[in-house]
Amino acid sequence: DIQMTQSPSTLSASVGDRVIITCRASQSLTSWLAWYQQKPGKAPKLLIYKASSLESGVPSRFSGGGSGTDFTLTISSLQPDDFATYYCQQYNSYSITFGQGTRLEIK
Amino acid sequence: EVQLVESGGGLVQPGTSLRLSCAAAGFTFDDYGMHWVRQAPGKGLEWVSGISWNSLTTGFADSVKGRFTISRDDAKKSLYLEMKSLRPEDTALYYCAKGNSSRVRDFFDFWGQGTLVTVSS
Numbered sequence: 001d002i003q004m005t006q007s008p009s010t011l012s013a014s015v016g017d018r019v020i021i022t023c024r025a026s027q028s029l030t031s032w033l034a035w036y037q038q039k040p041g042k043a044p045k046l047l048i049y050k051a052s053s054l055e056s057g058v059p060s061r062f063s064g065g066g067s068g069t070d071f072t073l074t075i076s077s078l079q080p081d082d083f084a085t086y087y088c089q090q091y092n093s094y095s096i097t098f099g100q101g102t103r104l105e106i107k
Numbered sequence: 108e109v110q111l112v113e114s115g116g117g118l119v120q121p122g123t124s125l126r127l128s129c130a131a132a133g134f135t136f137d138d139y140g141m142h143w144v145r146q147a148p149g150k151g152l153e154w155v156s157g158i159s160w161n162s163l164t165t166g167f168a169d170s171v172k173g174r175f176t177i178s179r180d181d182a183k184k185s186l187y188l189e190m191k192s193l194r195p196e197d198t199a200l201y202y203c204a205k206g207n208s209s210r211v212r213d214f215f216d217f218w219g220q221g222t223l224v225t226v227s228s
Contacts, residue, residue, distance in 0.1 A: 034214035043218035087152055091212045094166040096154040
C-alpha cells in the first residue's frame with residue numbers, strides 16, 4: 001500500500017495566519033491526491049482534488065499544490081471556521097489510503 | 108441534493124457478522140463508484156472498500172480483505188457492506204461515501220453521517 005505521511009500532526013495558529021500542511025507519499029501519485037476538512041462530530045468535507053483543483057463552494061483561501069510524492073495544502077488567511085482536522089488521501093492505487101491527519105488548533 | 112443515509116450499525120460480539128446499508132438519493136446512483144470509509148473513536152480516516160459503477164471492480168483494505176464484502180443494488184439505490192468475523196479493531200463509525208466518477212480509484216465528494224459499529228464481548 002502507498003503510505004501517506006502528513007506534517008505537522010498538530011499545528012497551532014492564529015486567525016489571519018497563513019498555514020501550510022504537507023503530505024508525502026511513499027511512491028509517486030502523479031496528481032491523484034485530495035484534501036478533506038473534518039470538524040468534530042461531522043463527516044469529512046472535500047476541499048481539493050487532483051492535487052490543486054478547488055471543489056465547488058470551497059473558499060479561495062484554500063489552495064493545493066505539488067505533484068509526484070510531495071503535496072501541500074495552504075490556507076492563505078485563517079478564519080475561525082478553519083480550525084479543524086485536515087486529511088490528505090491518495091487515489092492513485094486500488095488500495096486508497098489517507099494521511100494520519102493534521103489538527104489545526106487556535107494558538 | 109445528494110443524500111447518503113447509513114444504517115445497520117450496532118453492538119455485536121467478536122466473531123459475528125453485520126450488514127451495513129447506505130441509501131442514496133439526489134444523484135444518478137448507477138453512474139458512480141461508491142465507498143465505505145471508517146473512523147475508529149478518536150482516530151483518523153481509513154478507507155475500507157469501494158465498488159465501481161457496474162460492480163465489476165471492487166477494492167478492499169488489507170485489514171478487511173477476506174472478511175468484508177461490498178455490493179450495490181442500483182434498483183434500490185443502495186450500497187451494502189457485509190462484515191464477517193468481526194474483531195474489536197473493527198469498532199468504528201462507518202461512513203458511506205460517493206465517488207466522483209464511475210471508478211474505484213477516486214476521491215469522495217459526498218459523505219453520509221455514518222453508522223457506529225461496536226465489536227465487544
